[in-house]
Amino acid sequence: MPQDTFAILAEPSRRSILDRLRTGEASVNSLSAQLQMTQPSVSKHLKVLKDAGFVSSRTDAQRRIYQLEFDRIKAIDAWLEPYRELWSRHLDALERHLDRKRDH
Amino acid sequence: MPQDTFAILAEPSRRSILDRLRTGEASVNSLSAQLQMTQPSVSKHLKVLKDAGFVSSRTDAQRRIYQLEFDRIKAIDAWLEPYRELWSRHLDALERHLDRKRDH
DNA sequence: GCGGAATATACGTGTCAAGGTATATAAGAA
DNA sequence: TTCTTATATACCTTGACACGTATATTCCGC
Structure with a gap:
């Protein structure tokens, strides 16, 4: 059974990502810098958030820009x-x- | 907001307890029967919910009646x-x- | 008091997810 | 092509915590 909605929001790091995305879309690196998390950690949390539909992403060259859904x-x-x-x-x-x- | 609010609600069993308590207060045994959970499990979840302030309890003889907050x-x-x-x-x-x- | 009912807790076990490091992939740039 | 940047993933370790069984506690009626 995959994580459900509340379980996903139970992680403070993920909530801080969502809170940050409220102010506009952002790349992985910018999130990593602003939230003081390692890049792999941000990527993994974003994967969880995206799989669950909390965020979406678009590609900009090597960058992935994530946006709140x-x-x-x-x-x-x-x-x-x-x-x-x-x-x-x-x-x-x-x-x-x-x-x-x-x-x- | 306190960080653990979402973590507490991440457990489906705890959400089902809260959902049940929306229809009115209940004892541990009645929750255990209605939600098909073992009594120790219900007691432990109620302890978490009570410590966090999601529910309160009153005493009725040996029973503890829990109520939504x-x-x-x-x-x-x-x-x-x-x-x-x-x-x-x-x-x-x-x-x-x-x-x-x-x-x- | 004693026995039983209702609830709480202790303990052992297994699962699962988060974090970090290292590495893989992919897309420019030179 | 080779180098660099941006991101994703693999692997490992660690720590929480949920569950069940067994036991302790608490309160009642007799």
Whole structure:
């Protein structure tokens, strides 16, 4: 079984790569320099991210330029949705409770 | 956000526990039965979830009743926020582009 | 008190992934 | 072609951690 969405994001290095890619596409070497990781480490993390669809890449001569893709991150948002609904209901219930207390 | 939030959710068993707790509080044994996991496994996962603040527990005789807590899950939502903003901007840009094409 | 139920923990085992070094591949440049 | 740059992959070691079995703890009813 391959790593699932959350397992992939469990690695801080990979999250930092994604965070960096939010500001725009980047090559392997630039990521390696900016994030202070060895080049093989960056390449391996990018492979995982790309296989999972978190990023895509295009070729520029010898360079590979990586770019953020949203679909997979949206899966996290989808998983979160029922929880979000639940806690917003809790919040509403709390507000109604406070309103009732105030009216007394 | 604390680094281990995603690592904790990386385990499918733990996510299934949280998913179950969305429908209401539950004892260790009931979780063990419903999720088809051994009792020690459930206890250990609950310990991790509780230490991290994903769940809380109260005592009912020999039973421990576990309940979902939202604060920690909200941290995921917070991490997602800048990405959400980014992809909604992308969506807006796409819509404007389509509008312009339609107007021609 | 004793026995049993509910839960927690200790221990041993196996898997799996991350990190580093060295090397392979591929694409210019000279 | 040969050299250099940019990236990918192979190999190895190490450390986490998930699982199961067995055992400890805790609380209840009798």
